[in-house]
Amino acid sequence: MATTTTANHAEKAEIFCRDETRVDWHSKALWLLRQKRDRAASSLPEWEQLRELGSEYKLHTLSHLGEYLEQFEANCVKQGIQVHWAKNGEEHNRIVHEILSKHQVKKLVKSKSMLTEECHLNPYLEQHGIEVIDTDLGERIIQLNKQPPSHIVVPAIHLKKEEVGELFHEKIGTEKGASDPTYLTRAARQHLREQFLSADAAMTGVNMAIADQGAIVVCTNEGNADMGGNLPGLTLHSMGIDKMVPNMEAASVLLRTLARNAIGQPITTYSSFYHGPKPGGEMHIIIVDNGRTKALQDELLAESLKCIRCGGCINTCPVYRRSGGYSYNYFIPGPIGIAVGAQQDDTNTTAWACTLCGSCTYVCPTKVPLDKIISYQRRLKAEQGKLPYGKERYMPMVGKMMGSTTMFNCAMSVARFSLRYLPHSMLKPFSGAWGKYRELPKAPKTSFETWYNQNRSK
Amino acid sequence: MSSKSDILAALGSVALAKHPMPQVEIAPRLDDLIGQFEASLKAVGGTLVKEDAMSALQAKVAELVGEGQQVISQVADVTGNRETPEDPHALRDINYAVIDGEFAVAENGAVWVTEQGAGIRIAPFICENLLLVVRADSIVANMHQALKQVDLQSTGYGVFISGPSKTADIEQALVIGAHGACTLTVYLV
Numbered sequence: 099m100a101t102t103t104t105a106n107h108a109e110k111a112e113i114f115c116r117d118e119t120r121v122d123w124h125s126k127a128l129w130l131l132r133q134k135r136d137r138a139a140s141s142l143p144e145w146e147q148l149r150e151l152g153s154e155y156k157l158h159t160l161s162h163l164g165e166y167l168e169q170f171e172a173n174c175v176k177q178g179i180q181v182h183w184a185k186n187g188e189e190h191n192r193i194v195h196e197i198l199s200k201h202q203v204k205k206l207v208k209s210k211s212m213l214t215e216e217c218h219l220n221p222y223l224e225q226h227g228i229e230v231i232d233t234d235l236g237e238r239i240i241q242l243n244k245q246p247p248s249h250i251v252v253p254a255i256h257l258k259k260e261e262v263g264e265l266f267h268e269k270i271g272t273e274k275g276a277s278d279p280t281y282l283t284r285a286a287r288q289h290l291r292e293q294f295l296s297a298d299a300a301m302t303g304v305n306m307a308i309a310d311q312g313a314i315v316v317c318t319n320e321g322n323a324d325m326g327g328n329l330p331g332l333t334l335h336s337m338g339i340d341k342m343v344p345n346m347e348a349a350s351v352l353l354r355t356l357a358r359n360a361i362g363q364p365i366t367t368y369s370s371f372y373h374g375p376k377p378g379g380e381m382h383i384i385i386v387d388n389g390r391t392k393a394l395q396d397e398l399l400a401e402s403l404k405c406i407r408c409g410g411c412i413n414t415c416p417v418y419r420r421s422g423g424y425s426y427n428y429f430i431p432g433p434i435g436i437a438v439g440a441q442q443d444d445t446n447t448t449a450w451a452c453t454l455c456g457s458c459t460y461v462c463p464t465k466v467p468l469d470k471i472i473s474y475q476r477r478l479k480a481e482q483g484k485l486p487y488g489k490e491r492y493m494p495m496v497g498k499m500m501g502s503t504t505m506f507n508c509a510m511s512v513a514r515f516s517l518r519y520l521p522h523s524m525l526k527p528f529s530g531a532w533g534k535y536r537e538l539p540k541a542p543k544t545s546f547e548t549w550y551n552q553n554r555s556k
Numbered sequence: 557m558s559s560k561s562d563i564l565a566a567l568g569s570v571a572l573a574k575h576p577m578p579q580v581e582i583a584p585r586l587d588d589l590i591g592q593f594e595a596s597l598k599a600v601g602g603t604l605v606k607e608d609a610m611s612a613l614q615a616k617v618a619e620l621v622g623e624g625q626q627v628i629s630q631v632a633d634v635t636g637n638r639e640t641p642e643d644p645h646a647l648r649d650i651n652y653a654v655i656d657g658e659f660a661v662a663e664n665g666a667v668w669v670t671e672q673g674a675g676i677r678i679a680p681f682i683c684e685n686l687l688l689v690v691r692a693d694s695i696v697a698n699m700h701q702a703l704k705q706v707d708l709q710s711t712g713y714g715v716f717i718s719g720p721s722k723t724a725d726i727e728q729a730l731v732i733g734a735h736g737a738c739t740l741t742v743y744l745v
């Protein structure tokens with residue numbers, strides 16, 4: 099199910115919605131994560147304070163980012179860490195390849211990093227003859243299945259265990275028909291253990307980079323970043339400039355909210371602080387811009403860089419849960435995917451894959467104003483003359499109609515009349531995509547205004 | 557211009573107003589730190605031994621060694637049967653690692669382990685089972701206090717470990733034992 103850029107959000111969602119039981123399962127599995135998150139959050143009386151602190155630390159860092167990046171680099175260099183700067187994905191990939199080829203690396207083990215996904219690192223390295231093994235279980239599953247991630251924290255959430263069983267049978271030789279998650283996980287552990295032990299270099303993403311220490315923090319539950327990072331002598335860590343935090347106190351705030359908000363755990367199993375190469379080894383950090391400084395030139399888009407990639411907004415999103423991660427035309431789905439990726443969606447539809455319910459903003463641990471950014475993305479599209487087909491023609495009319503009390507009241511009474519007296523077959527086509535899976539509403543006898551005046555206005 | 561100077565130049569015109577550095581002012585929950593830690597550790601899949609923990613650990617390790625299990629110990633007065641190698645790959649067959657944690661965190665069951673404590677960075681991950689020793693009076697309430705205790709300037713690598721490794725990547729079913737240790741026991745001394 100490779101993602102193509104031609105189909106729009108609704109068309110891709112429709113593919114996902116063909117299997118109704120899968121959609122129900124998907125929606126419930128993600129809602130379960132939201133419920134676990136709620137329990138973890140409500141167990142801390144200071145939760146709202148932590149969200150506010152998370153937001154403020156990020157805003158402070160982003161508004162002083164140049165200083166902190168320089169401080170971070172200087173502290174890393176003191177520790178013997180080599181720091182590289184990349185303006186875009188291409189430059190990042192080139193730097194990584196140069197380091198790897200200097201050390202004649204044939205096999206690279208990699209733990210989860212949305213940034214390397216963003217830069218398309220894997221295909222680049224593979225073209226240059228380097229084998230790349232994704233080591234997070236979910237990532238390995240989709241790598242073997244030749245798919246991109248469908249979620250930033252649980253990348254294989256779209257697959258059922260039977261499908262994983264089938265895939266593992268074919269690729270790593272598990273028993274035919276076996277689908278028990280424990281059995282499959284153990285088999286993957288064996289398979290990946292061999293990869294860890296035979297890798298020439300390891301690469302990880304970065305959850306936080308601490309400026310006044312010159313250290314990076316990597317969080318995983320599986321231990322794959324550390325199994326990789328602590329075996330071969332050579333390790334590389336890629337980070338967006340937005341991963342910076344000023345000090346340990348800021349890191350302590352985000353470490354308290356990240357896993358709670360992502361999956362309802364009080365902290366990830368491993369929160370590792372890499373602060374220098376291992377004896378005799380080499381440690382490289384690649385700092386990547388790739389459009390982030392541009393987002394920072396816009397007051398509202400800048401706030402999207404407060405994101406710590408917990409996935410909480412994706413889990414709670416009613417549209418994501420029912421349309422799946424492959425419907426967004428961007429490698430990050432859900433609300434945060436729209437917030438940072440809508441401008442790259444050439445179908446100009448994902449900005450509308452949102453009900454503006456605001457649930458995402460409410461759960462976000464760093465208070466990214468997701469719904470505001472999404473409606474802003476719509477405005478940007480409109481200003482660029484890129485409204486999706488249809489909306490461009492009727493939206494200005496809707497605007498005019500809603501703006502005039504007389505026109506609005508008149509239109510509403512026509513609608514009530516039509517719904518009551520015209521045949522269904524004649525009306526249904528007017529409801530368009532909205533009516534595809536919905537019935538037409540029953541028309542009330544009077545308008546709300548009339549009802550209110552009669553019943554409540556005294 | 558180098559990419560670094562380009563990036564820094566672009567950061568000269570950030571649209572955000574300058575925000576001041578915030579301060580964490582959260583009162584830690586200090587009641588029954590051991591009880592809190594025990595509950596948190598259990599919730600993340602770990603086990604706590606607190607009665608006569610040092611002798612329990614010594615007896616356990618003697619028994620494991622007697623069974624021919626491969627045990628590496630960095631803890632004083634606990635003797636394993638393997639040395640710390642220079643090449644981390646040499647630990648591929650380790651069954652048990654015994655390591656000192658510097659302190660523990662009540663709110664999440666995590667224990668802070670450094671490369672000095674582990675002897676070699678890979679030890680707490682490559683072993684099948686991890687046995688950590690922590691002083692009962694070293695437990696702090698939460699991560700704010702924990703990170704105040706961490707002294708990164710004295711170590712190249714440190715890790716908070718909260719329970720055994722786990723994953724829920726197949727249909728959200730929790731499986732203990734992903735890539736790191738499959739069991740974690742904390743001995744409180």
Ligand code: SF4
Nearest residue numbers: 405406408409411462
């Ligand atoms: S926007 Fe907020 S909720 Fe969404 S992934 Fe980022 S930090 Fe998490």
